[in-house]
Amino acid sequence: MDNPFIFRAYKTRELFCDRQKELELLLSNCLSGADTTLIAQRRIGKTGLIYRLMDEIRSEKIPILPIYVDIFATRTMEDFVKALSAAIMSAIPEKSSIGKKFSKFIKSLRPVITYDVLTSAPQLQFTIQGEEEQKQTLKGLLTFLDEQDTKILLAIDEFQQIREYPEKNVEALLRTIIQTLHNVTFLYCGSKRHMMLDIFAGERNPFYRSTEFVTLQKLDRDVYADFIKKHFLEAGFEIDSDALDYILDWTMRHTYFTQRLCHTVFNMATSKVDVELVKQGAAQILQSDAAVFGQYQQMLTAGQWNFLIAVAKEGEVTQFSSRQFLQKYHLGNPSSASRIVTSLVEKNLLDESIHEGKSTYSLNDVFLSRWLEEKYI
Numbered sequence: 001m002d003n004p005f006i007f008r009a010y011k012t013r014e015l016f017c018d019r020q021k022e023l024e025l026l027l028s029n030c031l032s033g034a035d036t037t038l039i040a041q042r043r044i045g046k047t048g049l050i051y052r053l054m055d056e057i058r059s060e061k062i063p064i065l066p067i068y069v070d071i072f073a074t075r076t077m078e079d080f081v082k083a084l085s086a087a088i089m090s091a092i093p094e095k096s097s098i099g100k101k102f103s104k105f106i107k108s109l110r111p112v113i114t115y116d117v118l119t120s121a122p123q124l125q126f127t128i129q130g131e132e133e134q135k136q137t138l139k140g141l142l143t144f145l146d147e148q149d150t151k152i153l154l155a156i157d158e159f160q161q162i163r164e165y166p167e168k169n170v171e172a173l174l175r176t177i178i179q180t181l182h183n184v185t186f187l188y189c190g191s192k193r194h195m196m197l198d199i200f201a202g203e204r205n206p207f208y209r210s211t212e213f214v215t216l217q218k219l220d221r222d223v224y225a226d227f228i229k230k231h232f233l234e235a236g237f238e239i240d241s242d243a244l245d246y247i248l249d250w251t252m253r254h255t256y257f258t259q260r261l262c263h264t265v266f267n268m269a270t271s272k273v274d275v276e277l278v279k280q281g282a283a284q285i286l287q288s289d290a291a292v293f294g295q296y297q298q299m300l301t302a303g304q305w306n307f308l309i310a311v312a313k314e315g316e317v318t319q320f321s322s323r324q325f326l327q328k329y330h331l332g333n334p335s336s337a338s339r340i341v342t343s344l345v346e347k348n349l350l351d352e353s354i355h356e357g358k359s360t361y362s363l364n365d366v367f368l369s370r371w372l373e374e375k376y377i
């Protein structure tokens with residue numbers, strides 16, 4: 001039996017735990033044409049949820065054509081336009097009527113279509129010279145979608161990446177085009193809270209209040225426990241409740257980390273799963289990730305590294321500038337601590353989450369957090 005605990009790409013709804021409420025909300029937004037901004041910390045399950053949504057749309061034959069584009073690796077407007085074209089191309093069947101129209105449209109851009117040697121997926125290669133031509137192409141692509149006889153969902157993952165493009169006014173340009181569309185609904189997704197909030201809630205910015213915000217919290221504890229138990233049981237492994245508690249506590253219920261620990265324990269299981277086996281699984285993971293953790297240390301200043309250790313020991317920190325916290329771990333003054341926090345958030349090593357108006361910080365990498373806690377006594 002294949003390991004049911006995945007920690008890479010989405011597979012099936014059976015292997016995806018819950019998110020029912022969020023799914024329904026996103027679906028009803030797609031249907032009503034309301035654009036949505038989905039913000040949550042890294043590796044909690046945003047991309048998985050988008051795939052789950054597209055799966056639902058396809059399998060329930062909901063009359064929406066979903067298109068997904070991940071712009072994490074894009075660096076310029078030209079990259080963006082290419083990524084979008086490739087996404088449209090892979091979302092619509094080549095032989096369908098939209099597909100034919102799209103090929104015609106693309107041909108007018110004089111691209112060279114090549115095939116990826118590894119996946120044999122078609123890849124677009126064309127150069128769009130000059131900013132003006134890029135704008136026109138972008139407008140052309142989005143207008144093309146809007147003119148089709150179907151509602152379209154365009155999900156743009158890692159949307160904050162547009163802030164890294166060297167071109168000016170990317171947001172204004174996009175917003176201007178998007179405002180004219182009627183049949184395309186947008187789902188903007190991103191992990192960098194500050195940037196996403198600035199884009200969509202910054203009063204001076206083009207996307208200001210143009211979307212509904214959705215956040216993803218950790219999965220519900222009982223629901224996740226049932227999910228894990230069920231998948232062990234289906235493979236013939238009984239798991240006791242202490243073992244389940246240990247898994248959920250040790251991984252802080254952070255989806256990717258919980259999935260990975262379950263994956264490892266599943267591979268080790270022979271009959272019953274107990275706390276001992278779970279601890280062995282956890283130790284195995286820390287051992288294999290230790291090389292990566294060493295690399296982090298190389299990248300950071302001593303001050304940043306010590307700060308991470310302190311947060312790891314606390315689990316989470318709400319008032320990092322309090323005297324008590326800074327003195328306990330010898331972390332210097334509040335203003336240097338504040339600089340360190342900013343840089344660690346920027347490097348994706350610390351996550352910021354907001355509870356009742358207060359920012360709480362924790363390590364994004366739960367395994368690094370556990371490792372630091374153990375290593376530095």
Ligand SMILES: Nc1ncnc2c1ncn2[C@@H]1O[C@H](COP(=O)(O)OP(=O)(O)O)[C@@H](O)[C@H]1O
Pocket residue numbers: 006007008009010011015016017018019040041042043044045046047048049219255256259
């Ligand atoms: N609800 C879920 N049930 C099971 N696995 C999930 C769930 N959500 C996410 N995952 C898995 O956790 C990992 C991280 O999720 P991902 O969607 O990539 O996070 P994000 O996009 O927020 O960084 C992926 O391997 C994904 O398949």
Ligand SMILES: [Mg+2]
Pocket residue numbers: 043046047048157
């Ligand atoms: Mg993602």
